[in-house]
Amino acid sequence: MNITQEKVNDLNAVVKIKIAPADYTEKVEKSIKEQAKKANLPGFRKGMVPPAHIKKMYGRSILVEEINNLLSESLNKHLTDNKVEILGQPLPVMDDSKEFKWDYTDEFEFDYELGLAPAIDVNITSKNKFTDYKVKADGETLASRIKNIRKSYGKMTNPEVSAEDDVIYAELTQLGTDGSVFEDGINATGSIRLDQVTDKKILKSLIGLKKDDVLELDVPKAFDKNAGIIAKLLNISEEDAAELKSKFRVTVKNVNRLEEADLNQEFFDKLFGEGTVTDEAGFTARITEEIEGMFQQDADRKLQNDIYTALIESVKIDLPDEFLRKWLKATNEKLTEEELTEGYDDFAKNLKWTLIENKLIKDNNIEIKYEDVFQTAKQRLDAQFRMYSPAPMPEDQLAQYTATFLKEKDNANRIFDEVKAIKVFELIKSVATLEPKEITYNKFIELK
8 A cells, every 4th residue: 555645735735545456355355254154145044155155246345345444544544643633634536537447456546635734833921911800790780680689589469550560460452453353363361571561652651550451552562573572471372473563452450560578687598598698788798799700700701702812813823724615515515605605714713713722732731631521511510400409419429420421422522622621711811911900790791
């Protein structure tokens, strides 16, 4: 067998593989004999089919399979032995001028295109500066969170007159274009949440209503054509809700109001445990700490995105774009030319980031151990389970779930990539200059 590699340019190469009969004959004959032992053909006892008969019937397909196996093994060995770093996978070069007889005497020659990984230099120093936002709760956000928590533990009342944020329980009857009841139209009884009404004029008309009041309501306009909300209110499908254009006669049956819980010791104990918080100041401090913890996750994501963007823009990376486009088309048969054009830039950015990650890992001898992957997977599963039950899962049971979870290749690869990203960002943050900056949440979201 003869394997040669010709460099087209710094980013592209062609591997030529020549296979002579001496390279494949023994493998093909061995495969034929093995097939003969397993074959169950009419007229022969099982395992007693003559190899010559198998060769006559299936010889060509066996030869093709063995040639393909030989190509794959030899190509992979060539890339490994010569430390050739490639992007994507080798692509066979189609050559209609080459015709093979497949008669066990052929000398085969196959060519493969390679997209070569570029050599890059990633140099992170203290001169790389990034803003490390410390997000603080502004008054409006804090007040909204406190209000929601108090309502979650509050009680339902039935005031005589509706006010903002109330829920109007009503009968809704579909009207025709002339304002009369639409025959065989929608009739439903549902709850109109005033906090979901987006049209200010309509919202104003829904405030001050009493039981048995009747009014006309443009439902699609009231909820800005939100099919999910409309479907739930009228008990119809979201598809029908999306097409709805009618107005409705609304007859108020009741007004419901969720009163906020009192800021007393019973309320504090329900939230935080007995005696943990004893006054309003302590309650506000705990809620502030909670929401600022959530804000910090957003700030960390922004810092990572700023680092990602800065390095993608500053590190010079040339890619074999033409090869990669061809490879994407070859490995995604349903990919249209339009989808390829629209998505290639994002693909290229992600590929460049992967090259940057790999370079930093190699240059800084970063190890990603199984224990790191296991512990990260365990944390993710624990957080997922706590969404359904606040009580923690026993440690041994959680560890067993984690081990089972990581047996799935896709799960293991996803967590591995997450750990890899975490370690790379930790390295960058330890070397670069992070400039702390306090900012309120309402100002922070304007930066996104």
